[in-house]
Amino acid sequence: MNPIVRNILAVIVGIILGSVVNMGILILLSSYIIPLPEGVDPASMESMKSSMHLLETRHFITPFLAHALGTLVGAFSTYLIAANNKMKFVWLIGVLFFIDSIINTFLLPAPVWFIVLDLAVAYIPMAWLGGKLAVIIRK
Secondary structure, three states, X not given: OOHHHHHHHHHHHHHHXXXXXXXXXXXXXXXXXXXXXXXXXXXXXXXXHHHHXXXXXXXXXXXXXXXXXXXXXXXXXXXXXXXXXHHHHHHHHHHHHHHHHHHHHHXXXXXXXXXXXXXXHOOHHHHHHHHHHHHHHHO
């Protein structure tokens, strides 16, 4: 396969897999891990916006894990698929998920401590970790 096509495919697959993990944790597992207050629908942006005042610190664990693990899986899979310059594409996944999170902070206000923690730890460091884990697996 042409290396350019393979690299593009690697990024697309990384974005898709990372997003599936992220949304899977947020929508499917959040009710089992740390249930949201009754009436809050994690699949609805409007429901989340109107219910933010009901959320306690513990309710932000699941979104953080979703963001971090989604980025990790996206970066890991991108590394495995990319033809060359693998870590550059891993960084790209981290940056794309980071930008998405910045956009979401304007759409869905969260506590400042969560925004800082999320932006500082869940994206660039997790992309790096995903790439490094893929290097270890490939050996």
